[in-house]
Amino acid sequence: MPGSSPSADSPPPIPERLAKHTVRYADHHSVNWDDLTPMMRHYVEMKEQYPHALVLYRVGDFFETFFQDAIAIARELELVLTSKEAGKQIGRVPLAGIPHHALDRYCTLLVERGYAIAICDQVEDPAVAQGLVKREVTRVITPGTVIEEGMLSASQNNFLASVVVAGHHWGMAHADVSTGEFLTTQGEDLDQLCQELLRLQPAEVLFPVDAPNLGAMLRPGDQSDQLPDCLPRQFCYTLRPQGPYSQSEARQRLLQRFRLRSLEGLGCDHLPLAVRAAGGLLHYVEETQKTVQAPLQPLCTYTLAAYLVIDHQTRRNLEITQTARDGTYNGSLLWALDRTVTAMGGRTLRRWLLQPLLDVKGIQQRQSTIVELLQDGNLRQMLQHKLKQIYDLERLAGRAGSGTANARDLVALADSFLRLPDLAALAEKATSPYLQALQYVPPELEQLGQTLRSHLVETPPLYLTEGHLIRDGVNAQLDTLRQQAVDDQKWIAELEPAERQRTGISTLKVGFNKAFGYYISISRARADQAPDDYIRKQTLTNEERYITPELKERETRVFNIESEINALEYEIFNRLREQVGEQVELIRKVASAVAAADVLCGLAEVAIFQGYCCPEMDESRAIAVTEGRHPVVEQLLPAGFFVPNSNYMGTIPTDRDADHPQDLIILTGPNASGKSCYLRQVGLIQLMAQMGSFVPAKGARLGVCDRIFTRVGAVDDLASGQSTFMVEMNETANILNHATPRSLVLLDEIGRGTATFDGLSIAWAVAEHLAVEIEARTIFATHYHELNELAALIPNVANYQVTVKEMPDQIIFLHQVQPGGADKSYGIEAGRLAGLPTSVIQRARDVMREIERNSTIAVGLRGEAPQPSKPRRRSKDLAGAYDPSEQLDLFGRP
Structure with a gap:
């Protein structure tokens, strides 16, 4: 009923009026489509398109959610649940909102809990909109498609995996949308699939099903009979339709995306399940990114046989990336070896630890680089000093390629590009392969760095549409507009002393506020001295506020010029961002070389300070x-x-x-x-x-x-x-x-x-x-x-x-x-060291002596011990050395 107070446990009751077009409101409730307000109706339309996502709907300075989404967000984010009028016949419905500037922070919390989020933003200026402001879903954020810097771990990949299972055969693709990595593989043992997922630790796994619950996201631990038993349940699973996973559609999508005629060059032409998994993943990324295209690298095919196999239990027991007791980073092998100074290097070290090589030549190439860095300690230290100044090129390039990078991202890229020649100069005389990879600096990146630095201000603002991004002297039209703005501001600044002199009113002031713009203020006591050309604008308790035709004209010009300047700066910035996006592949190639050098410098430092040897x-x-x-x-x-x-x-x-x-x-x-x-x-x-x-x-x-x-x-x-x-x-x-x-x-x-x-x-x-x-x-x-x-x-x-x-x-x-x-096992002594009471230790010794005596x-x-079975296969080294038919005396002593 209208005016009822909603709560998280029991949503407010509403009229159960059934119509042809209805939307789910809460369990056993529905609302009539025609009874909704226009804005609420549009929200419902968006929710119907994304039923398994939380729809964040932009209203002014807030992103708001309604109905069950509001209840869920209020519960997960510990927000106050309020209500909003949804229509005369419906009354008030649950509402929870977050400030638009805090979107990343709250989305991070929701994504960590396994939710998908549909961002429905305003796509037209509210100031010029007629009627309802146009809104569209501009992005769908899921655990595996995050690209925002504040929502990612710098030292760990955020993988999205896609799985296809056919009997005992399987195909899997995985990608990190933030860095562009895109790989696929295929196998014949379902245990291998499980182990590979456990190695990757994907943030989200896609799985095609034939079921009405398509699009549902199963959070970690959720049980579903739609998932095969071989898939570990600690991951977040998204159920996908079979269409994009069909062989023909998946193949065609890969060919179109990478502009190929055949998949042979990608190495997966003969791997149908791998192709299906990769095509399904690519479709999901395109579907969630909406207006932007994630710059994924060309698909790479790999085989599990190319690396040392370390199953999940072994990774846990050896504590490679986290401790077995409490799952912390400190105390793990990664902690002991990590001396990297870049985010790219940290991710690369983790990947090398989880995928050791089987190729002796590849191992020796890494060893030779460490040897060279050990022999030249000055080179190692100078390289690490320069590497500290390199930003996360992989993820910065990804944001630029997807059109989401801000001005600070481009400045970071520019600074990194301009430091690459210094790295190349340091590695100029190096002979090991990983250092030689630093010697070449693509001239395109060096020129791009100079262009970015010459165009963008030293410390640009965070928001792109509010100006102050571009330096003077870059664009003649922009310089002209800025000069006009300066002249008008100067005129307004000189207006107050001029009007005081003209009117003889020494207390006259020129002011500004957002609601009324510029005005001339005169106290009520001297209002009768206002000139005839003053037009009263506002009356307050102690003053009168006026405007003049010339001041109004200047105000209009200031506002218009400011809007033109902001729009022109944003246009120039977009062109710069597009230039960076065109070089994504080249940037990532350089990033790979920088990351590897960072890892090897760190390993050399550990080796020299801990006294390691070269095996x-x-x-x-x-x-x-x-x-x-x-x-x-x-x-x-x-x-x-x-x-x-x-x-x-x-x-x-x-x-x-x-x-x-x-x-x-x-x-x-x-x-x-x-x-x-x-x-x-x-x-x-x-x-x-x-x-x-x-x-x-x-x-x-x-x-x-x-x-x-x-x-x-x-x-x-x-x-x-x-x-x-x-x-x-x-x-x-x-x-x-x-x-x-x-x-x-x-x-x-x-x-x-x-x-x-x-x-x-x-x-x-x-x-x-x-x-x-x-x-x-x-x-x-x-x-x-x-x-x-x-x-x-x-x-x-x-x-x-x-x-x-x-x-x-x-x-x-x-x-x-x-x-x-x-x-002996000395178990009683171990109990003493553990702190068992003295009386217990003494009694245990007495019992032990009695047992040994009797x-x-x-x-x-004696004579009943198990016999070793006859070997099915014995090497020639052991042939004849061991007779399995001999009766063994397990418990005898010589």
């Missing part, structure tokens, strides 16, 4: 690390506190049979002694080496790995009803089903989540399978000391332990990894 990379299976260190832990500890340890796998140690390389290490030792740190250390050193970095070691020779697997710790997956042990078994199964002889496998405590003998049997079988059937290079950390017997039975297995020093009432952890197997486990189980 020798080859195609062998060698992992030979001398005095390796954990790159993160050593930075968190005081200098000199970290104990380095060596590691040799896939190699021939001097103290072993030369015919049998060391593939599997059984690592034993007490809790809290450093086993897990050692495992992660080996994995991180391998990863760093394959991304082209130096590594924390005294020396290293490393063969290229195809995959790194880790299984370190596990937690309950309550949402899917899986226990800790089941999660552990799932992860272990994934490793055993995908590992190859070129993989690096790091296992910590397999089989600890079940009964002792079940767990020991599983651990034995897993270790045996990795060593004999797969022959993957593996470190197997365990408290099952019985596994040490594998070294005596399988030639490529070795025992190592983390040593301790035993004292009468305590042990001292030495954190040193040495050959040999431990026969235990018959060894006798009862």
Whole structure:
């Protein structure tokens, strides 16, 4: 009813008058189209076109929302929910609004919560509009299509992904609209699709469906039977129609966009699902950008086999970009290595860490650049000094190409272009490939930088239509208008003393306000002295305000000239922005070279200050690390506190049979002694080496790995009803089903989540399978000391332990990894260090002694241990060295 008070929980009741044209207002309510006011009717039209977006409707200085959108925005942004008259028969409806100048800030909050936003802005000047001001949706902002600087993380890409699934085959495309990156790939394993999405961490994923709920946006965690099970639910999904994803339409859209006759040059002509995914993504970007065209780079096709595969669990366990405990940046490998000084460099470093190389030549090219930067410390420091002055060329170019860059963006581009020759001069004598890429400065960009700098003022305003953008001397017409404005302002400034002299009224004043313009003010007491040519304009309590014909003429000229000046400046600025947009591809090419140089300068700085070495990379299976260190832990500890340890796998140690390389290490030792740190250390050193970095070691020779697997710790997956042990078994199964002889496998405590003998049997079988059937290079950390017997039975297995020093009432952890197997776990001592009460520790020791004295486990189980199964595939190195039919004595001791 009219006048009722709306609330977030219960919208005000309205007449339930059904008509042919109605719009949803709230659950079980509808409003009659003809009963709406003209403005509200237009809002409803826009809402019907974008039913799954929040429509922000420009009204004066505010963007307003109505009906359910108002309730949602008030709830999400913690705004006051008010109401607005929507029609005589309807009454007041919910209203929530935000100031237009705070649009980016509020949109950021809404996008982070997974909402899509349709910006319905005024597209004509309200001052000249007749009737309702013309409004159109000028932009649709979704989590994956953001380009505004204030809504993006500078050091991380904002990816939009598009997925097509056909049986067990899939195609995926992803793009960063802000930087222009546009890539596609195709695969045959749905687990690969899941892992690739988890690597990219897209802000939004598009998925085509045949359903009435098209356009709906599923926020993270939402469940839907329209999505296949292989897609992880922690992302924001937008359901799309099948049309743009058809093979013919997707192919044609790509050909038209990049002006091609064939997709062969893009590398995806033979990948139909990849083409469909890319075409569907391109259609979505064009649909959301509306009046602008996002300057995406030509589509690039990549294969997952071109990079070291690191699954989501391994990324989490190795803490590559964030810590496993609380998901923070500090304490991650990225934190330890990031010495970049540009936003582009920060994003590139993250990408290199998540996609290490398999190509030895590519790795060595990065290494050679670091070597050169280490040898010439002055060059490195000067390069970093100059790089700090380079702005985010990728995203600035993207905004210029899409027509959304402001004057400050163009000034930043100009400053960056004009500093490129300085970078080129510094790298003039460089011989490494990544520094040589800096030596060439495109003359077009240098000239463009000079043009921008000569046209734009030093510090331009934020808003483009209010003038003060262009320097004097750039445009003759603009200079003439400005001079006219100066002359008129000067005349108005001289009017007050002239009129005082002419009228003899010493208190006469000339003033201005926005409502009435310029006026002459005379006090009421002396109003009778006003000249005859004064025209009364306003009467106040203490004064009379007048206008003269000449003052009115000057006022009109001032306003008209100001409007002409602003329009002309905006026109000149648009031409400048278009010139920048024409060079987007060239700018991004330069940005890529600058970003890579920034990353390598940072890696060189880490290497020199942390004492890293250059690893020798080859195609062998060698992992030979001398005095390796954990790159993160050593930075968190005081200098000199970290104990380095060596590691040799896939190699021939001097103290072993030369015919049998060391593939599997059984690592034993007490809790809290450093086993897990050692495992992660080996994995991180391998990863760093394959991304082209130096590594924390005294020396290293490393063969290229195809995959790194880790299984370190596990937690309950309550949402899917899986226990800790089941999660552990799932992860272990994934490793055993995908590992190859070129993989690096790091296992910590397999089989600890079940009964002792079940767990020991599983651990034995897993270790045996990795060593004999797969022959993957593996470190197997365990408290099952019985596994040490594998070294005596399988030639490529070795025992190592983390040593301790035993004292009468305590042990001292030495954190040193040495050959040999431990026969104790020291679990009670670990409990003492954790702070268990003294009485509990003493009782545990008493119980342990009693168990050791009376235990018959060894006798009862002797001869009943699991036997290793016959290998399906054995290398010639192991042939004849291990008889699987031999009965193993798991628990016997020599």
